[in-house]
Every structure is written in C-alpha cells, then in structure tokens.
Amino acid sequence: MKCEHVENKLPFYVEGDLDAVDRAGIDAHLATCDACRTSLAAYAQLESFLSDRRTLVPPASRTAARVAGRLGFGKRRKVLRALVSMPALLSAAFVATGVLLIVVGNPFRILLDRFTSAPRLHATGWSEAITRQVVALEHANEYVLLGVYLGVFAVIMLTGSWMVLRHVREQ
Amino acid sequence: MDARGEMSLSGETDAQLVARSLEGNENAFRTLVERHQAVVYGVVRAVLGAGDEVEDVAQDVFIKVYRGLGTYRGDARFATWLYRIARNEAINAARRRRVDTTPVDDVVLRAPEGERPDEQYHRDEQRRTMETHLAQLDEHHRVVLELRYMSEKSYAEIAEILELPIGTVKTYIHRAKQELKRHLMRLTVSNDRRAKKRHEM
Numbered sequence: 080m081k082c083e084h085v086e087n088k089l090p091f092y093v094e095g096d097l098d099a100v101d102r103a104g105i106d107a108h109l110a111t112c113d114a115c116r117t118s119l120a121a122y123a124q125l126e127s128f129l130s131d132r133r134t135l136v137p138p139a140s141r142t143a144a145r146v147a148g149r150l151g152f153g154k155r156r157k158v159l160r161a162l163v164s165m166p167a168l169l170s171a172a173f174v175a176t177g178v179l180l181i182v183v184g185n186p187f188r189i190l191l192d193r194f195t196s197a198p199r200l201h202a203t204g205w206s207e208a209i210t211r212q213v214v215a216l217e218h219a220n221e222y223v224l225l226g227v228y229l230g231v232f233a234v235i236m237l238t239g240s241w242m243v244l245r246h247v248r249e250q
Numbered sequence: 251m252d253a254r255g256e257m258s259l260s261g262e263t264d265a266q267l268v269a270r271s272l273e274g275n276e277n278a279f280r281t282l283v284e285r286h287q288a289v290v291y292g293v294v295r296a297v298l299g300a301g302d303e304v305e306d307v308a309q310d311v312f313i314k315v316y317r318g319l320g321t322y323r324g325d326a327r328f329a330t331w332l333y334r335i336a337r338n339e340a341i342n343a344a345r346r347r348r349v350d351t352t353p354v355d356d357v358v359l360r361a362p363e364g365e366r367p368d369e370q371y372h373r374d375e376q377r378r379t380m381e382t383h384l385a386q387l388d389e390h391h392r393v394v395l396e397l398r399y400m401s402e403k404s405y406a407e408i409a410e411i412l413e414l415p416i417g418t419v420k421t422y423i424h425r426a427k428q429e430l431k432r433h434l435m436r437l438t439v440s441n442d443r444r445a446k447k448r449h450e451m
Contacts (some may be wrong), residue, residue: 090423090424090427090428092423117435118431118435121431121434121435121438122431124434124438125427125430125431125434126436127379127400128377128380129395129399130399131402132399132400133397133399133402135291135295135400136287136288136292136400136401137287137291137305139283139284139285140284141286141287142283142305142309142312143280143281143283143284143287144285145279146283146309146311146312146313146316147276147279147280147283148312148314149309149313151281152276152279152280182351184366201450211334215270244309
C-alpha cells in the first residue's frame with residue numbers, strides 16, 4: 080500500500096469503519112512508515128476533539144422543559160383547570176339557586192312576607208328603603224329574577240377569569 | 251405507563267407523535283423535542299458556530315416547529331423537515347448577528363484528571379484554534395461533522411436527514427477531517443517548537 084492510499088483510508092481506520100483486508104494492509108504499512116504513523120496520531124487526536132463535542136449538547140430533558148415553558152404548556156392546563164373550578168362552581172350554584180326559586184316560588188314568597196311585614200311597622204330611613212326594594216322584588220315576575228341571576232353569573236365568571244389570568248401572568 | 255401514570259410515548263414513530271401533538275397531547279411534542287434536540291443543536295451550531303445564542307436559537311426552532319406542525323405533510327422524514335427549519339432559523343440568526351462576533355468560549359471542555367494548569371491552558375488553546383478552523387470549513391462539511399459527532403448520528407441517518415447519498419456524506423466527512431488534520435498537525439508542530447524553546451531557556 081502506498082502512503083497516499085493509506086492517508087485516504089486513515090479517517091475510516093480511526094473510526095473502525097474498514098473491512099479486515101484494508102485494515103491489515105494499513106497495519107502492515109504503518110509498521111514501516113513514520114510519516115503515516117504521525118498522520119494516524121493526528122487523526123486520533125482529531126477524533127478525540129470531535130468526540131468531545133457531544134458534551135456541548137445540553138440534556139434533552141432540559142431543552143424539552145424550556146421549550147414547553149415557552150409554549151406555555153403547563154400554564155395553559157393550569158388556566159383551564161382554574162377556569163372550570165371556582166368561578167364555574169360559584170356560577171353554577173347561583174344559577175341552580177335561581178332556577179330553584181322560580182320553580183319553588185311559594186315558600187320564598189311566604190318567607191319574604193314574614194320579613195317584610197315586621198319592618199313595615201318599625202322601619203325608618205335606610206332600612207325602609209331596603210325593605211321597599213325587597214317588596215318590589217317580591218312582586219316582580221320570574222323573568223326579572225332570572226335576569227338578576229344571570230347578571231350575577233356573568234359578573235362572577237368575568238371576575239374569576241380575570242383573577243386567574245392575572246395570577247398565571249404573575250408566575 | 252410511566253411513573254406519572256401516562257402512556258409512554260417513546261416507542262411511537264415521529265409521524266404518530268406529530269399526530270398526537272396536533273390533537274393537543276403536550277407530552278407527545280416533548281418526546282419529539284427530546285428525540286431530535288441533538289440534531290437541531292448540531293445544525294444550529296454548524297451554521298452559527300459557538301456561542302450562547304445556539305441554545306436560544308435551537309429552542310426557537312422547536313417553537314417554530316410546534317406552530318407549523320399543521321403544515322407538516324409527512325412526505326419527507328420529520329428529521330429532514332426539522333433540519334430545513336433549523337438551518338433557516340440559524341441562517342436568519344446569523345444574519346442578525348454581527349459578522350465579527352464568533353465567540354468560542356464555550357469550547358472549553360472538562361480537563362482530564364491530573365492535568366497540570368499549563369497543560370490545560372495549551373489544551374484549551376488548541377481546542378479554541380481547532381474550533382476556529384472548524385468554523386471556517388464549508389457549511390456542508392460542518393453540518394455533516396456536527397451531525398456525526400455532536401448529534402451522534404450514523405452515516406445512514408445523516409444521509410436520510412440531508413437527503414444525500416451515503417457516499418456523499420462519507421466524502422464530506424473525509425474531506426472535513428483531512429482539512430482539520432492539516433491544521434492540527436501545523437498546530438502540533440508550532441506547539442512543539444514553543445515547548446522546545448521554553449525547555450532550552
């Protein structure tokens with residue numbers, strides 16, 4: 080084997096990417112050629128330099144966590160969870176109470192009558208004003224009552240969502 | 251199932267993971283990132299050279315990939331599609347960066363145990379010089395070298411990612427190594443001379 084031929088095969092020789100025949104030929108040549116041995120030492124040093132490059136890649140889990148963080152993976156789930164928890168539960172409770180009051184209206188009216196009859200005798204100032212409002216509400220129809228409840232539902236939903244989003248943004 | 255009670259996705263193909271990601275499965279995309287991050291780092295590093303921004307740009311690539319998952323048609327390998335995005339993103343980052351700032355500080359690697367400070371200094375110097383020579387190679391040569399050594403891909407895998415014949419990949423790596431070896435031998439000769447002078451003094 081000539082030096083030129085060996086020089087071309089040395090990178091593959093160092094990587095162990097040669098068949099047995101080529102390998103044996105190179106081994107025989109290296110035993111008698113100082114120049115090719117120097118060249119082999121340089122290729123081996125280069126191989127070591129290049130192999131160390133794998134340490135420059137950060138751990139895969141770190142990259143995945145940072146990318147997930149930048150894409151808001153965890154946050155999105157948190158927001159979703161928060162949105163369907165407290166504000167939604169409170170709103171559902173309000174709607175349920177409203178429906179109950181419409182469907183089973185009589186006990187509520189009886190209850191209101193009890194409370195509104197006494198203040199009529201003794202009420203003065205602000206308490207009289209409140210009493211009049213309650214009485215007015217008691218005489219109002221079911222649609223007004225439903226409207227009030229839907230309004231409260233909307234306020235709770237909006238306030239709750241705003242609070243959750245603000246909390247997430249602050250994190 | 252894994253420790254968190256979630257189905258293990260590591261056995262899924264890239265196409266399956268893409269489909270799951272599109273359905274909103276965040277862990278599927280995490281798995282894709284973990285599987286291909288070394289390729290992205292290799293490509294970005296090959297285009298940009300050393301520097302802190304490599305990590306940021308690599309992350310930008312995955313953000314872009316996630317937002318563009320819907321446009322992945324599956325007619326090319328996912329790694330090939332990813333390679334194209336990574337290369338474009340790195341080229342854009344290189345354009346934004348000033349030409350004269352090619353930091354090579356992160357090339358300093360762990361020193362072997364028992365190495366003297368002067369030996370370590372010369373070793374680091376040699377690495378910095380080699381890194382500079384590597385950065386001066388042709389882009390094709392840099393990419394195949396980084397995919398081979400940084401991303402630890404086989405010749406066949408590199409050929410598939412770059413859509414090149416395997417013979418071409420081997421030729422690129424061969425030429426790149428010959429070029430670097432020439433620089434390394436020159437560097438070794440000059441270091442030997444310097445050491446000899448110090449010894450004589």
